[in-house]
Amino acid sequence: MAALLELLLPGLRRLLPPGTRVLVAVSGGPDSQALLDLLARAAVPLRLGHLSACGIDHGLRPAAAAELQLAAQLARRHGLPFCRRAVALAPGGNQMAAARQARYAALRQEAATCGATALCLGHHADDQAETLLQRLCRGTTVAGLGCMAPRRGLLVRPLLGVRRTALLDSAEARALPFARDPSNDDLRRSRARLRHRVLPELARVGSRIVEQAGALAAGARADERFLQHCAAKLARRARQAGPAPALALAWAPLWAAPAPLRRRARQAFVKDALGAAA
Secondary structure, X not given: OHHHHHHHHHHHHHHOOOOOEEEEEEOOOHHHHXXXXXXXXXXXXXXXXXXXXXXXXXXXXXXXXXXXXXXXXXXXXXOOOEEEXXXXXXXXXXXXXXXXXXXXXXXXXXXXXXXXOEEEOXXXXXXXXXXXXXXXXXXXXXXXXXXXXXEEOOEEOOOOOOOHHHHHHHHHHOOOOOOOOHHHHOOOOHHHHHHHHHHHHHHHHOOOHHHHHHHHHHHHHHHHHHHHHHHHHHHHHHHHHOOOHHHHHOOHHHHHOOHHXXXXXXXXXXXXXXXXXX
């Protein structure tokens, strides 16, 4: 949908400056197909230096190979390079966690191969809300409440402000080929239960729960950045006050600082000390 592209362009310009070499992670699902299509149409106005797509086959589902063919088909439609990487997972353990780790490692390898400076992922606003709820249930910190950032190093998530329904509408309006992963509906998985049971119930209490979750995550990231900035300054002052680590950590102003700042400053100090010793 042209309206969605126009809505996203200002944010895309901030995340992907001119000359950025972009690799898009694709699966054949509606979210990544919509992302690839949007970035392909935005490549000229954004003046991207490169745009290609990569799909990862974890070998967990026979249908995944056919789904990646849909991603390859869309890449061909836009005249974009496409690569498929297969990863092998060790038997046993948490297969979903192992697949995620292997997927990110393979995508980073491909990004290095093609010289990409941004690896774009299709996570959207509903994914962010599910992540926030999952972390609340399992226990988290202010940093954890920040969930997924629009950009963190190589990883770029341009769709965090877009609802899943808007992406599906865009994919259907653009006649994009896509498949649905049945594991997303498997209620044995906690994320699927959050998606299909918990979030719909919460939406009956507050219809903008997904948007509010995104705003909370953004606010937590901003708060954490500020606290980390202040903690780094405090840790530097502690190092100047006491040349030995024990003296620096015993520095009175460090212990007089508010607990959230003191804790982060000590962590920053120890991290820097370990880095210097390595």
